[in-house]
Amino acid sequence: DAGVTQSPTHLIKTRGQQVTLRCSPKSGHDTVSWYQQALGQGPQFIFQYYEEEERQRGNFPDRFSGHQFPNYSSELNVNALLLGDSALYLCASSLDLRDTEAFFGQGTRLTVV
Amino acid sequence: AQRVTQPEKLLSVFKGAPVELKCNYSYSGSPELFWYVQYSRQRLQLLLRHISRESIKGFTADLNKGETSFHLKKPFAQEEDSAMYYCALYNAGNMLTFGGGTRLMVKP
Numbered sequence: 001d002a003g004v005t006q007s008p009t010h011l012i013k014t015r016g017q018q019v020t021l022r023c024s025p026k027s028g029h030d031t032v033s034w035y036q037q038a039l040g041q042g043p044q045f046i047f048q049y050y051e052e053e054e055r056q057r058g059n060f061p062d063r064f065s066g067h068q069f070p071n072y073s074s075e076l077n078v079n080a081l082l083l084g085d086s087a088l089y090l091c092a093s094s095l096d097l098r099d100t101e102a103f104f105g106q107g108t109r110l111t112v113v
Numbered sequence: 114a115q116r117v118t119q120p121e122k123l124l125s126v127f128k129g130a131p132v133e134l135k136c137n138y139s140y141s142g143s144p145e146l147f148w149y150v151q152y153s154r155q156r157l158q159l160l161l162r163h164i165s166r167e168s169i170k171g172f173t174a175d176l177n178k179g180e181t182s183f184h185l186k187k188p189f190a191q192e193e194d195s196a197m198y199y200c201a202l203y204n205a206g207n208m209l210t211f212g213g214g215t216r217l218m219v220k221p
Contacts, residue, residue, distance in 0.1 A: 004156075033209075042201075042213045043211045048207055048208065097207055100145055100162070107156070
């Protein structure tokens with residue numbers, strides 16, 4: 001089991017562009033959460049997906065949206081990129097909604113120029 | 114709103130010295146607290162959780178509800194303990210709130 005996998009590992013985008021990040025959860029996990037980690041800070045919760053629906057959302061604008069597919073993989077989309085969106089984006093999966101142990105991917109480093 | 118505070122950005126100790134990484138939280142409900150660790154060039158991984166009350170790699174953490182703290186301790190630090198440590202709180206809304214992290218450096 002490769003654990004949680006994310007793609008791409010690095011990405012450079014221009015202000016105003018749109019980006020899509022991808023995540024495959026750990027085998028057997030059906031719940032996926034996304035976090036943004038700015039340089040020198042702890043991860044911040046963006047949202048969580050379960051049964052293809054957004055279940056919880058942190059304090060992020062509507063420019064951040066997501067999707068979960070029937071195979072439990074997930075995408076994070078960010079529209080109208082700002083310089084401040086530059087960060088490491090982490091995906092985490094857990095067994096189900098009740099499971100509190102999160103397994104993290106290596107992250108996607110997004111740089112907005 | 115919940116909040117997790119790790120007051121030290123960097124903690125530097127010598128090998129064999131005791132270590133205490135501080136974590137304070139604010140949360141109106143009954144919290145579930147965790148310590149996550151990130152070794153160099155590795156992914157964030159769970160170190161321990163308060164409900165299991167176990168010792169992992171010699172580390173322990175006790176939840177003190179009176180002081181709203183969940184400090185991580187190890188009696189004798191090893192060089193391989195050098196890493197970033199994050200305290201996190203899991204709330205009823207199924208989201209983890211992380212502190213800003215403490216970098217532990219264990220010198221030989």
